[in-house]
Structure formats: structure tokens, C-alpha cells
Amino acid sequence: MPTAPLTAKPQPPAPNECCESGCDPCVWDIYRTELQQWETQCLPAVEIEPTSPATAAVIWLHGLGADGHDFVPIIPELGLPPDHGIRFIFPHAPELPVTVNDGYVMPAWYDILEIDLDRKVDVAQLQASAREVGKLIEREIARGIPSERIVIAGFSQGGAVAYQAALSYPKPLAGLLALSTYFATTDTVVLNVANAQLPIHIFHGKQDTIVPDLLALKAYRWLRERGYAPHYSEYPLGHNVFAEEIAEVGRCLRVWLG
Secondary structure, X not given: OOOOOOOOOOOOOOOOOOOOOOOOOOHHHHHHHHHHHHHXXXXXXXXXXXXXXOOEEEEEEXXXXXXOOOOHHHHHHHOOOOOOOEEEEEEOOOEEEEHHHOOEEEEOOOOEOOOOOOOOEOHHHHHHHHHHHHHHHHHHHHOXXXXXXXXXXXXXXXXXXXXXXXXXXXXXXXXXXXXXXXXXXXXXXXXXXXXXXXXXXXEEEOOOOOOOHHHHHHHHHHHHHOOOOOEEEEEOOOOOOOHHHHHHHHHHHHHHHO
């Protein structure tokens, strides 16, 4: 009989739960097995370990049609010190049919139903992807990284998931990087007070024709109206990431995780 999926992270047994003479089956063996099962339920990802022991983490979500390898090459361009101690995690989106692309199956965090300015999306799928990000955060905490040392970043479609995941997460995070993206779930997101003071930096190109800068500015204003203090950086380019922007991302990481 297949094992049922674990929806919550398994907790270790109490110190006195296993007798000195041993028990059958051992509760610690069960715990380790369940923890391994829970961890393998997380999204597959490219993980880049620092040269020194990891003391912080960045979970970075790619855009539509890409995969976790997309942003790996920018790490050396961030200008981080050699001993930065940041583990970079680049998860792969699942393969989904995308309505606006004639139902073509591709890596996608959620379905895009209409390509109008407001971007009608499958909210349930987006929320599910955000929960998967939450599981990645919990895995980092289990590895010894405090939530306050974890940054969530996302480009384009990945950024919409990053907004949802970070602002609804029940433990304080280090920051949110929103690159060339939009906030698709402003009508449904349940903001968590744990991240009411979350540092947020929005990056966008003035010439972006894929995600117009009006959507980034709309997210910026929405956040300010609710008491957040996002920083907004714009660039005279399109729907991509460029050197000046990468340098600014690196500065954010040095400040938030330094």
C-alpha cells in the first residue's frame, strides 16, 4: 500500500518517548523516515552551496517556460563576498498546460487564462505553488537556517508566486525580490503580520512589453497603501535582467543577509 503524502513537517519525538532498551519500531527511525519522505515531496531544485557553511538561503523562482537553471549564472555577478554563506535554491516549476499559449505544456507555476493587462490567472494553482515555496522554506529551517535569514526572489511569473508566498508566510523572512513581475493575488492573499515589515525591492524595465511596468507600479502602490515600504528600481530596458539590476540585487542581499 502506498504511503500517504505528508502535508505537515514531521516533528521529532520527545526525549523520553523512546525507552533506553529500545522500542520496535524505534520512534526515531520512524521520524527520520517520515522526515526524509517529507523532504522528497519538495519541489526539485538546483542548489548551489556556498564555500563556507550555509547561514542563509535565497529561494529564487524562474519565469514561464524556463527552469531552475535559468538564474544560476548570475550568482558570480552579485558581488557577494567569497565567504557569503548563502545557499541558493532554484526550484523547477511543474509542467502545466498554459491557456494563453494554446494549451501548450511547459514549465509554469500556474496557468495564465488571459493576457489582458490584469492578467487573469488560475489562482488556485498559484496558491499551490506558493505553498510549495513554503515547504522549501521549512526545509531550510530544518537544515538550520532561521526564517529571518531566508530571501524569496522571483522573476516574471515566478515573482507573482514570490509575492504570495512571502507575504502570507507565518514566520518573518529576510526579504522579497520581485523582478519584472506583477502581484496577481492582491484580491485573495491573506497577509501575515509576521512579515508586515518585510523588506521588499521591486525591479522593472520601463520598456517591458511582456509585463508592462504599470503592473509593477500597481503592486508598489498596493503595498504602500497597506503599510509596506517597498523600494522600486526601474531601468530603460525590457523583460530581462541586466548588469545594473544584478548589482542592486547583490546589494540587497548584502544588506539583508550581511
